Amino acid sequence: MKQLVILGSTGSIGTQALDVVRHKRDEFNVVALSAHSNINKLVEQVKEFSPEYVVIMNENLVSELKDRVSNIGTKVLSGVEGLEFISTLHNVDIVLTSVVGMIGLRPTIAAIREGKDIALANKETLVVGGSIIKDELSKSKSRIIPVDSEHSALFQCLNGESRSAVNNLILTASGGPFRGKKKEDLTQVTPEMALKHPRWNMGRKISIDSATLMNKGLEVIEAHYLFDVDYDNIKVVIHPQSIIHSMVEYKDGSIIAQLSNTDMRHPIQYALEYPNRTESLIGYLDLIKYNTLTFEEPDIETFECLKLAYEAGKVGGTMPAVCNIANEEAVDLFLNNKIKFLDIPIIIKEAMNNFKVKYEFDLEYIINLEKEVREYIRNIIK
Ligand SMILES: NC(=O)C1=CN([C@@H]2O[C@H](COP(=O)(O)OP(=O)(O)OC[C@H]3O[C@@H](n4cnc5c(N)ncnc54)[C@H](OP(=O)(O)O)[C@@H]3O)[C@@H](O)[C@H]2O)C=CC1
Ligand SMILES: CC(=O)[C@@H](O)[C@H](O)COP(=O)(O)O
Numbered sequence: 001m002k003q004l005v006i007l008g009s010t011g012s013i014g015t016q017a018l019d020v021v022r023h024k025r026d027e028f029n030v031v032a033l034s035a036h037s038n039i040n041k042l043v044e045q046v047k048e049f050s051p052e053y054v055v056i057m058n059e060n061l062v063s064e065l066k067d068r069v070s071n072i073g074t075k076v077l078s079g080v081e082g083l084e085f086i087s088t089l090h091n092v093d094i095v096l097t098s099v100v101g102m103i104g105l106r107p108t109i110a111a112i113r114e115g116k117d118i119a120l121a122n123k124e125t126l127v128v129g130g131s132i133i134k135d136e137l138s139k140s141k142s143r144i145i146p147v148d149s150e151h152s153a154l155f156q157c158l159n160g161e162s163r164s165a166v167n168n169l170i171l172t173a174s175g176g177p178f179r180g181k182k183k184e185d186l187t188q189v190t191p192e193m194a195l196k197h198p199r200w201n202m203g204r205k206i207s208i209d210s211a212t213l214m215n216k217g218l219e220v221i222e223a224h225y226l227f228d229v230d231y232d233n234i235k236v237v238i239h240p241q242s243i244i245h246s247m248v249e250y251k252d253g254s255i256i257a258q259l260s261n262t263d264m265r266h267p268i269q270y271a272l273e274y275p276n277r278t279e280s281l282i283g284y285l286d287l288i289k290y291n292t293l294t295f296e297e298p299d300i301e302t303f304e305c306l307k308l309a310y311e312a313g314k315v316g317g318t319m320p321a322v323c324n325i326a327n328e329e330a331v332d333l334f335l336n337n338k339i340k341f342l343d344i345p346i347i348i349k350e351a352m353n354n355f356k357v358k359y360e361f362d363l364e365y366i367i368n369l370e371k372e373v374r375e376y377i378r379n380i381i382k
């Protein structure tokens, strides 16, 4: 039985992961869960899965949560220290990182230092701290098994193959809700419009990232750190059906693709069960139904965020972190109606131009950088 911790159990990935566990009770035991503020959902999960610990980030909710779970015996913690504590418990085998944003960085590093396997959904963590995480991994027995659908696909397509035989990684992108639009069509976009993803039902932040194509940009950087492939050999292709989750093109001209229904429970199950494969929760793909799979070039002039992420990745050092932090702040501002949709790449570009790149840095440096970049952006939009 694998002993499992879920960071961000009340979100889109977290709840789907618990659905996998619900159907695979003989494979997993839930040791700890965490949420930011969704106390009702968390209490429901505690009642169903009886974890030893829960973490609630919002400190104002700690005493209410304690009252509500005291009869079950679950202990309540708070803060990022709480996330680090549950990620390093001695009896834990695997930590699913499904919080949103770079808050995942510290618990992920703590878990790697204790030799835990990481099922990684939280891509921002790898984008801001890719080199730190790789360094920690080199000193640990931990493995990262990707949950992000594209990276799960790449991981599966690379299985057993020699890395030197790879020509290109090809990430597929749905194109988001504004595929085919030009900048002049996007001046009046509201958060509600941008949140309507055509294929996936996801959290708010990643849905906006998909609409700007920053999600794909973050995924390019994520792929670079996960698979050690140069940016020139990581391509993006728009595939509106979201059935092929990504592909690897080999030097001999073969392309190996991973296909499955558009349901995150597949890559979640794959990561949690790895290296085993058991019966699907999501049904088998009906190839006749999806008899037309199409591909297009991404429009990086309209969806500039993808271009900016490639630039940040190629510059390296702290630039991917600046790009990600600026994006997190800009998406927050957009969701709160403080800036327009088309301001998102402008703000990111400003931040990338303003912050000097550093090539030697540690975790503390990244944590301070977050404060500085967020403050810089709040000042420019005043
Ligand atoms: N959803 C998807 O299909 C996919 C998501 N991902 C990645 O997975 C991660 C999670 O995405 P998703 O599940 O959609 O996001 P959601 O917004 O649905 O869920 C986020 C989770 O993190 C918690 N949380 C939010 N803010 C904080 C914080 N500051 N500190 C600690 N916990 C916090 C939330 O708690 P609460 O509910 O209380 O707010 C919730 O449990 C993201 O990095 C995303 O890019 C990757 C591929 C696909
Ligand atoms: C499900 C998943 O992995 C998301 O990251 C998804 O890929 C988002 O869709 P886009 O391809 O539109 O970014």
Ligand SMILES: [Mn+2]
Binding pocket: 148, 149, 150, 219
């Ligand atoms: Mn993805």
